[in-house]
Amino acid sequence: MPNDQPDARFKDDTLYVFKPHETQLIKAWPDLTAVRKQERGRRWLPFEPRYPLIRPYRSRRKKPDKAKDSPQLTLALEIPEQGAVPPPLPRLTPAQRRKRAFDRFRFACPKPVARRVEPFRSDHLRLLRLLHVLGDAGDLFDSNPALAYCLAVADDIGSLLGTDERAAARVAGWKQAEIMQQLGLPGTRQASRIMAKIRSASMSREVAVGLRASLRDQTALKLLAHLPELNAGTLALINDGALRERLTPKLLEAVLADPRETYFPFTARELEAVCHMAGVIGVDLGRRRFIEPARITALHDDLTRDYLRLKIQGLAGYSFPPPPVPGTDAIEPLATPKALIEEGRAQSNCVGGYARRVAEGNTYIYRVLSPQRATLSIVRVTGGDWQIGELLQACNVPVARATRQAVADWLETYSV
Numbered sequence: 307m308p309n310d311q312p313d314a315r316f317k318d319d320t321l322y323v324f325k326p327h328e329t330q331l332i333k334a335w336p337d338l339t340a341v342r343k344q345e346r347g348r349r350w351l352p353f354e355p356r357y358p359l360i361r362p363y364r365s366r367r368k369k370p371d372k373a374k375d376s377p378q379l380t381l382a383l384e385i386p387e388q389g390a391v392p393p394p395l396p397r398l399t400p401a402q403r404r405k406r407a408f409d410r411f412r413f414a415c416p417k418p419v420a421r422r423v424e425p426f427r428s429d430h431l432r433l434l435r436l437l438h439v440l441g442d443a444g445d446l447f448d449s450n451p452a453l454a455y456c457l458a459v460a461d462d463i464g465s466l467l468g469t470d471e472r473a474a475a476r477v478a479g480w481k482q483a484e485i486m487q488q489l490g491l492p493g494t495r496q497a498s499r500i501m502a503k504i505r506s507a508s509m510s511r512e513v514a515v516g517l518r519a520s521l522r523d524q525t526a527l528k529l530l531a532h533l534p535e536l537n538a539g540t541l542a543l544i545n546d547g548a549l550r551e552r553l554t555p556k557l558l559e560a561v562l563a564d565p566r567e568t569y570f571p572f573t574a575r576e577l578e579a580v581c582h583m584a585g586v587i588g589v590d591l592g593r594r595r596f597i598e599p600a601r602i603t604a605l606h607d608d609l610t611r612d613y614l615r616l617k618i619q620g621l622a623g624y625s626f627p628p629p630p631v632p633g634t635d636a637i638e639p640l641a642t643p644k645a646l647i648e649e650g651r652a653q654s655n656c657v658g659g660y661a662r663r664v665a666e667g668n669t670y671i672y673r674v675l676s677p678q679r680a681t682l683s684i685v686r687v688t689g690g691d692w693q694i695g696e697l698l699q700a701c702n703v704p705v706a707r708a709t710r711q712a713v714a715d716w717l718e719t720y721s722v
Contacts (some may be wrong), residue, residue, distance in 0.1 A: 310326050310632050310720070311719060311720060312324060312325045312326075312400065312404065312537045312720070312721075312722045313400045313404065314403060314404040314408065314722070315403065315407050316334075316406070316407040316408075316410035316411055319333065319334045319337070319408055319414060320332065320333055320334065321333075321334065321359070321408070321410075321411045322407070323355075323407075323722060324348060325722065327344060327345040328342055328343070328344055328345065329342065329343055329351055330342040330353070330355065331350070332355060332359065332411070332431070334411050334414035334415070334610075334646075335414050335415040335416070335419065335434065335438070336438055337530070338431060338434050338435050338438065339352070340352065340353055340354060340355055340431060341353065348458075354427050354429070354431055354432065354688045355430070355431060356689050357428070357689045357690050357691060357722050358426070358428065358430055358691075359408065359411060359412075359423075359430040359431060359434075359443050360408075360411075360412050360415065360420050360423045360424065360430055360434075360575065361405075361408045361409070361412060361424070363409055363412055364568070377563075392566055401719060410605050412417055413614060416433065418444070419434065419437050419438075419444075422437060422444060422447040422448070423447075425451070425505075425506035425507050426436055426451070426455060426506050426507065426509060427507050427508075427509075427510070427569060427687065427688040427691075428509075428510060428511075428688045428689030429455070429458060429459050429511075429689075429691070432458040432459055433447075433454070433455065433458045435458070436454065436457060436458040439477070439478075440477070440478050441478065442478075443478030443479070444502045444631065446485075447493065449482075449502065450482055450501055450502045450509055450511050451479050451504075451506040451509070452501045452502070452504035452506070453482060453485060453486065453501045453502070453684035455506070455509040455514070456489050456491070456501075456509075456514045456517075457485055457489065457701050459511055460489055461512060470570065473602065479506070481584040482498045482501075483495070483498060485643070485670070486498060486501070488519060491517065491518060491521055492521050492522060496531065497521045497527075498525065499530065499531075500521065500530045500531060500536070501517070501521075502526070503530075503533070503535050504535075504536045504537075504541070505535060505536065505537050505538075505568055507538075507569060507688075508536065508537045508538040508541065508568055508569070508688075509688070510538070510688040512673060513538065513541050513542075513545070516541065516545030516546075517541075517544075517545070519542055519545070520541075520545045522549075525550065526544050526545070526550060529544050529550070529555075529558065530544060532555055532558070533559070533562055534562075534629070535562060536562075537561070537562055537567050537568045538567060538568060538569060538570060538571050538719065539561040539562070539564065539566075539567025539568075539570075539571045539572065539573055539574060540558050540561050540567070541571075542571030542574035542575075543557075543558065543561065543571070543573065543574045543577070544558075544705045546578075548581060549574060549577050549578065549581070550593075551593075551595075552577060552581075552594065552595050552596055553595065553596070553669070554595050554596060554597045556597040556598065557595075557596050557597055557598060557599070560598050560599055561573050561599065564599070569687045569688065570685050570687050570693070570695070571686075572599075572685075572695065573599045575663070576599075576602050576603060576606050576657050577596070577602050579606060579659065579663070580602060580605055580606050580609060580663075582662070583606075583609040583610065583612075583613040583659065584609060586613060586616065586617065587609060587612050587613055587616060589609065589612075589644075606656065606659075608654045610656035610659035611656070613659055614647065614650070614658050614659060618647070621643045621647065621658070621661045622643050622644065623643075624643050624661045624662065624664070624665040625665060626641055626642060626643070626661075626664050626665060627664075627665075627667050628641070628669060629641060629672075630670055630684070630686070630692055631692060631717060631720045632720065633671075633672065634716060635675075635676075636675050636677075636712070637672050637673070637674050637675070637676065637678045637682065637713065637716055638672060638673045638675065639670065639671075639672050639673075640671045640672060640673060643658075643661045645673075646658050646661055646664070646671055647661075648661065649671065649673055649681055652700075653679075653680075653681050653698075653699075653700045653701075654700050654701045655681055655685070655698065655700070655701070656703055657671055657681050660683065667686070668685060668686045669683055669684070669686075670683070670684050670692075670694065672684070674697070674705075674709070674713065676712075677708050677709045678699060678706060678709045679699065679700070679713055680697055680698060680699050680705050680709060681696070681697075681698055681699075682694065682695075682696070682697045682713060683695035683696045683697075684717065689722055690718060691722075692721070694710070694713060694714065694717065697709070697710055697713055
């Protein structure tokens with residue numbers, strides 16, 4: 307097994323996660339503690355894993371064996387010779403071992419607990435601890451999961467919940483308005499209804515911070531109340547005052563309908579880049595508002611060409627972090643601004659304008675050589691995992707399904 311591939315085991319009610327240069331131990335329900343030790347460290351130190359611990363579990367139903375009903379079954383049997391050694395069982399891959407270990411961690415939790423935590427993308431250990439404290443009052447996770455998340459990740463949750471059963475019972479008896487007030491959120495019915503519309507999978511600490519201001523802003527409140535649901539994409543647009551000025555109801559509806567925007571605010575990040583490049587180039591956007599993401603993308607591509615011509619020397623000054631996922635012979639990381647610009651020229655795309663995003667650490671670009679020549683961006687989503695952002699051939703032509711699957715399999719190999 308390559309040293310840079312994470313591995314995992316589950317033993318004695320403990321999830322062991324082996325990452326490059328680090329080992330993590332996470333106790334299952336009801337202990338719910340976590341410690342880790344660096345490769346050269348001498349002590350185990352407490353920590354909180356951000357990645358999901360309760361993974362969706364789907365049992366595979368075996369297909370009916372048609373051979374069982376065949377009258378020729380007895381003729382097809384091969385009787386092994388006496389003393390023959392049975393063939394060895396196939397060894398599990400690291401990905402298979404990780405799945406088995408995380409499945410067993412999930413099964414150690416009560417089913418209602420696992421079901422409530424599963425939809426969230428991060429901070430599972432904190433969510434599990436809150437459910438352990440709330441007990442039968444855990445229906446907050448059903449009626450307002452976003453509020454439950456905010457309560458779980460609150461910095462002062464220890465003082466809110468206390469350490470004795472009476473304090474926990476007091477919190478369990480709070481109404482939603484009381485919880486919101488304790489968290490510094492408006493305790494109004496409108497704010498509570500808006501919180502209840504947020505998808506569990508879209509919640510993150512960044513979103514929780516943004517809501518503190520948005521739920522007190524009348525313009526933001528109108529936009530939030532207009533939508534039947536809220537995802538990461540719509541929240542990132544509305545929570546940012548500068549981006550909010552460029553929005554229309556139709557744009558928000560389109561972002562809400564995009565499944566990718568549940569986990570990562572693609573449109574918001576692209577609109578941020580548009581505003582940044584326009585300011586550098588000196589393009590006045592005036593009071594321009596957008597009605598669909600495609601128009602933001604088109605303007606982004608147009609501005610990128612002028613931006614690169616103006617900033618081509620300045621881009622060389624960006625320092626990229628190491629690739630978050632190791633490359634292969636078929637998927638090569640672009641680790642310098644120069645490599646990024648060359649890829650943009652070779653593939654006739656605007657990837658050269660992504661230098662600032664790569665330097666900030668939440669995006670990385672790769673050159674895909676097989677099964678098709680393509681350019682890949684991966685983005686860091688809530689919980690710390692990396693997922694495919696864009697994967698396109700030259701001139702932004704979509705790739706074949708086989709290419710997308712090959713990239714997805716490569717990402718899965720290095721994902722905890």
